[in-house]
Amino acid sequence: MKKPVRKEKPGSDKREHHYLNRMRHHSGKYEEFHWPSVELLINLAYTYEVIHSHLARRLDEHNLSLGAFNVLMVLSRFEGDGCPMHELGELLLVSRANVTGLIDYLARRKFVERTEDERDRRVRLVRLTKAGKKFLESILPAHYSRVREMFKGMSNRDKAALSELLMKLRHSTQSSLKRVSMNGGK
Structure with missing residues (x-):
């Protein structure tokens, strides 16, 4: 065509x-x-x-990568003990080495801290510090303002329709990848 x-x-x-x-x-x-x-x-x-x-x-x-920002956003949803490192890696869809590097950087900035899980010492937990929460709260208004500005040329109906189509595409692609994987890459 x-x-x-x-x-x-x-x-x-x-x-x-x-x-x-x-x-x-x-x-x-x-x-x-x-x-x-x-x-x-x-x-x-x-x-x-x-x-x-x-x-x-x-x-x-703010001397922050998009990956580090995503770590802060994910951790902001975890209360109490924090998030297990392996779960953080799954939620971020990055390699274990990348997660470790991001956590190291954020720990040096005193935005996150690592602890051992009291129930399972093999599990490392990560949580936001007070400084990390304060920093995130300070940059979120401008971030959300930029996001809103990026999409201001679209109506709410267009945004909802595009979101629905993107979810449909994501599910279709994931199904296709599973089929290809099951067929030996063909």
Whole structure:
């Protein structure tokens, strides 16, 4: 399925133009090529990059990576003893080494502390310190304001519809990955 060549829109950049126009040559070369799917993938990846870069730039003003911010956000939902390190890794979807590095950094800043689980000494718990809670509370208003600003061009109905479609895509992709895994990678 060939798609007409798109002209660059004001405000678009060369990457958008390149990927959405230049990838079309694959449609004649590969039978499996499906333009609507490729276009969706490009738009998702590019949108993720734009949003990630914007949020990371703002967090950098506080010497905080997006990963470290996510650790603070996850830990803010745990009361009492804290969160087991392995569970934190599952919730963040990053490697154990990355979680350890993020926790080390946040511990040096006195935002988190590690303790042993009294019931199972093999389990390491992580929790926010008072300083970590105070820091997070100080940056959240500006963060939520930026998030709101990023999506102000969309109606609440559009946001809800897009969220629903993204969940549907995520579930479809997860199912597809399971099928591929069960079929030996094919």
